[in-house]
Amino acid sequence: MVAAISFFWAGMILAISFVEAPLKFRAPGITPALGLGIGKRVFTALNRIEIAFAIIVVATAALTRRSFDWPIGMLSIVIVMLVVQTIWLLPKLVRRADAVIAGENPPKGRLHVAFIAVESAKLILLIAAGVGQTIKG
Template identity: 45%
Template sequence: MSPKLRLMQAALAVAVAATWVWLGMVLAISFLEAPLKFRAPGVTLQLGLGIGRLVFRALNTCEAVLAVVVAAGLAVGGGSAGTWVAAVVAAAMLVGQVVFVRPALTRRSDQVLAGADGPRSRAHYGYVALELVKVVALITTGVLLLTG
C-alpha cells in the first residue's frame, strides 16, 4: 500500500472517530445532562443556568475543534460529496447555535440570574431544533464514512 493511500485511510479513520465522539458529546450533554441537572436536589434555576452556560460554552468549543478535525480528515482522505454535505450541515447547525441562538439564551439567562421573572425563552426551542438536525447530520456523516 502506498504512503499516500495509508495517509488517506488514516485521515478518514480520524474523521470517523471525531464524528462519533462529537455525536456522543452532543447526545450526552444536550439530551442527558442539560435537562437532568435541574432535577438534582439543591440545584436552583440560577445555579443550573450558571452551570449550563459553562458546560455549553465548553461543549461548543469542543464541537468546533471536532468539526475542524472532521473537515481536515475529509479533505486529506477524500471524503465523498454526500459525506461533505452531511458534515457541513452539522457544522452549520453549530454555527447557527453559537452565532444566532446562544446570544438570545445568554440575554435571557442574564435576566434570570439578575432576578427577573417571565416566560421561558423561545430560543431554547430553536437551539433544540438545530441540535436535532445536527444529530441527524452527524449520524449521516458517520454512517457514510463507515460505509465508504
C-alpha cells in the first residue's frame, strides 16, 4: 500500500508540477493573471491531496507497525517537505499570485524556484521510497 501511494503521489506531482503548470502558460489566450488564478486552485487542491496521502502513509506505517526502514525514512522527509510547502511556500506564492491578479507588479523572488526544488526532491524521494517498498515486499 505504501509503495502504491508513493508512486501515485509521485505521478500527481509529475503531472501537475512539471507538465500542467508550465504548459498552462503556453496555451492560447491564457494571460499571466488567468494562469495564476488557475494555478492557485490546482496547487491548493494538490496540496490537500498530498496531505491526505501523508496521513494515509503515516496511518499505514503505524497500523502495520513497520520498522523505521529507509523507504519510510524517505517518506518522512517528503512529509517534512510537504509541511514546509503547506505552511510557508504555498501561502507566500498564493499571496504573490493574488497581487499579480489584482494588477500589482510584486518583486520577483526565489520562492518559485524553491517550490520547484522542493517538488523535484519530493518526486525523487517518492519514487525511491516506492521502489524500496516494492523491493522489500
